[in-house]
Amino acid sequence: ALFGGGLYVWQAHAVQVDFTWDYDYSVDPACTATLTTDCVEGFELSDSGGVLATIPNPADPTGFVASISTTITKGPPYGPQTFSLVAVGRDGVGARIDSNPSTVSAVIRPGKPQNLRFP
Incomplete structure (x- = not known):
């Protein structure tokens, strides 16, 4: 019961x-399936603790693709943070x-949702 209550508090915050x-x-x-070298498989989103998400390419990407996105749920620690995308x-x-x-x-x-854009 104690674990379940702690999980609820984390989700609430x-x-x-x-x-x-x-x-x-x-x-x-x-x-x-046919292009397996010199190509992009997708993206990785990280913070100082490591990889937060692995994001696949959008469906049938060609040319310039605007507004690729992903969403994560972040718990503590809060405060200033830097995220990186590769x-x-x-x-x-x-390789x-x-x-x-x-x-x-x-x-x-x-409790304060964020919308962040990578340059």
């Missing part, structure tokens, strides 16, 4: 954080490669 970004697939195309792909031999990170910072407060 958790905050929804929405992230949005753009990506130009004309520069680096999305990986497909494109995850495969190089010419199929994983990450883009340089794009970062965004915000003050996260319990």
